[in-house]
Amino acid sequence: MNRILVTEKIAAEGLNVLRQAGTVDVRLDLDKPTLLSVIGEYDALVVRSATKVTAEVIAAGERLRVIGRAGTGVDNIDVEAATRRGIIVVNAPASNNVAVAELTIGLLLGLARRIPQAHASVQSGRWARNDFIGWEVRGKTLGLVGLGRIGSEVARRARAMEMEVIAYDPVVSFDRAEQLGVALVTLDELVQRSDVISLHVPLIESTRNLFDRERIMQMKRGSYLINASRGGIVDEAALVEALNDGHLAGAALDVYAQEPPPADSPLIGHPKVITVPHIGASTAEAQLSAGTEMAEGVVTALTG
């Protein structure tokens, strides 16, 4: 009988699918030493993004044949170490495209109209209509770094709001971009032309610190940055400097170099920054499809 360890909350429907392949233990409270001591008893490990499936965890998982990730990015899993041991890594790549794209559009409009700041102002008893003169997204240039699944969904929605959308993605074809109404440009051109830049790339060696001090300073004066991809892609200290000296007008972040960010992070409480707690994939629809899509892959890997 296969034994499956689930260390993070996934949809009940996903757990039911997993039960087709064996017994399922849901243990949401495992610290690293406990995970290391129990992982040897399991054939499959199922995580979301908080559990760090390091080479050490993989080495301790003597029976491990499959690792399931209920979601997209697999940067919390040492895929190379898993592959070396012949362990299959299964994720749910299509499950949260729309959820992340819709949050990105929400952050874009939040920046344009300073909705969180306006909300806080009314809640504090003020009625400061003149403090909240925003700008319309129509006619503005949105630069998408990464035009994969999520970037494409953001592009469609931004085009519907009559934005000009440009993108940098070395893999995407001109035909595909044209279908989406997006112009493919170089990263330099994107950075210089965009009124708002939104990041939709995976965190890999070539994207780590892609938005470093130099790149941020190449951005148009008064432009905005949205990051709902991964924290390590933006140099947070350089971002705060650019916001403080007026080079950037605002930023909206769903992801951080360290999650949660430290309480004394200059991003917390910054008047030009919108912060949300890594909720890109947190919709009922995305959780359901992430759980079931991943679970079906795990069952196939264990029984197929």
Ligand code: NAD
């Ligand atoms: P995807 O693989 O479909 O698309 C990523 C695109 O980035 C690809 O087209 C790839 O060619 C491109 N790319 C890779 N390196 C690049 C580079 N250096 N410059 C420009 N483009 C580059 O992935 P996706 O499903 O669209 O997801 C994108 C990222 O969003 C994920 O890797 C994940 O980190 C993040 N994500 C965040 C949340 C959240 O909760 N905020 C949820 C899901 C995914």
